[in-house]
Amino acid sequence: MLSLDELEFTGSELNRPECVLATRSGHLYTADARGGVAVTYPDGRSRLLAHRTESPWLLPNGIALMPDGTFLLTHLGDVSGGVFQLDGHGELTPFLEEVDGIALPPTNFVGRDHAGGIWITVSTRHHPRHQAARADVADGFIVRVDEHGARIAAEGLGYTNECVVDPTRKYLYVNETFTRRVSRFKLDKNGTLSGQETVTEFGPADFPDGLTFDSAGNLWVTCIISNRLIRVAPDGGQQVFLEDCDHENMAIVEERYQAGCLQGADFDRVKPKVLRNISSLAFGGPDLRTAWLGCLRGASLANFRSPSAGLIPAHFDFVPTWLDQLASMPSSPS
Numbered sequence: 001m002l003s004l005d006e007l008e009f010t011g012s013e014l015n016r017p018e019c020v021l022a023t024r025s026g027h028l029y030t031a032d033a034r035g036g037v038a039v040t041y042p043d044g045r046s047r048l049l050a051h052r053t054e055s056p057w058l059l060p061n062g063i064a065l066m067p068d069g070t071f072l073l074t075h076l077g078d079v080s081g082g083v084f085q086l087d088g089h090g091e092l093t094p095f096l097e098e099v100d101g102i103a104l105p106p107t108n109f110v111g112r113d114h115a116g117g118i119w120i121t122v123s124t125r126h127h128p129r130h131q132a133a134r135a136d137v138a139d140g141f142i143v144r145v146d147e148h149g150a151r152i153a154a155e156g157l158g159y160t161n162e163c164v165v166d167p168t169r170k171y172l173y174v175n176e177t178f179t180r181r182v183s184r185f186k187l188d189k190n191g192t193l194s195g196q197e198t199v200t201e202f203g204p205a206d207f208p209d210g211l212t213f214d215s216a217g218n219l220w221v222t223c224i225i226s227n228r229l230i231r232v233a234p235d236g237g238q239q240v241f242l243e244d245c246d247h248e249n250m251a252i253v254e255e256r257y258q259a260g261c262l263q264g265a266d267f268d269r270v271k272p273k274v275l276r277n278i279s280s281l282a283f284g285g286p287d288l289r290t291a292w293l294g295c296l297r298g299a300s301l302a303n304f305r306s307p308s309a310g311l312i313p314a315h316f317d318f319v320p321t322w323l324d325q326l327a328s329m330p331s332s333p334s
Contacts (some may be wrong), residue, residue: 022284069320088322283310
């Protein structure tokens with residue numbers, strides 16, 4: 001198991017960096033609650049690319065870097081959701097606000113695969129969302145956007161979180177946070193999903209949030225309450241690779257979960273030593289062996305050297321043309 005002492009940190013004044021992306025150039029991108037995307041440069045400086053609408057209504061949760069240097073951002077609003085596109089000038093335009101005739105509820109994740117398909121997850125239709133923090137609720141869904149348009153590709157999921165296409169490009173894997181499992185679907189050449197099956201399940205206080213593959217076919221899963229990073233082998237076997245646990249308060253959270261009364265405020269109950277609600281992982285660096293951790297309540301990014309290289313993400317070689325201009329701007333206040 002990796003020691004917390006082996007972690008290094010970069011970036012500063014980040015606000016709710018739930019989702020992290022890494023690129024070959026060394027630039028890191030994180031969702032930022034101030035209404036945009038924070039860029040952390042290779043020298044450790046962080047700058048905010050914020051949208052320029054009058055009201056700071058947008059709460060980005062998942063982000064995806066596109067080939068043209070724009071970002072897709074999911075909006076995790078109190079009532080409404082959707083996916084919006086942010087360019088290097090701070091202009092924000094709607095990308096997807098409804099699917100199959102329904103308005104998108106608060107929207108969790110967006111990712112782009114190597115074929116150019118866009119995957120979007122909605123965790124629940126319940127309002128408020130904490131009502132779905134139960135093992136017996138499964139109303140989350142996955143949206144696919146491609147040249148054929150947007151459609152619901154899978155539904156009936158237990159608080160849908162991050163999803164990712166596997167190295168063979170034959171399956172889509174997805175975290176179901178509050179049914180505490182990783183599921184996968186067969187993925188055909190048209191982007192259709194079928195044949196849902198369970199890959200692995202998690203134990204007390206391990207609520208899976210982010211997931212990504214390494215080049216060996218292992219799945220790396222971040223657990224947001226236990227602050228564990230778990231490596232899942234192709235056969236579903238688990239190894240805890242890193243943890244920063246507050247066992248006493250984890251037990252209280254688990255009791256509340258079992259009683260069906262878990263709420264967002266319970267995330268603040270857990271008091272780890274270093275990491276604050278690990279929510280995502282991205283492999284980067286020239287050899288793809290530097291692992292970066294997004295933490296929901298962090299203000300900087302932890303990283304460590306991984307024993308295995310990550311799988312090359314679709315955005316790895318995208319370099320926005322506006323990076324130098326943003327770098328010259330003063331640091332934004334928290």
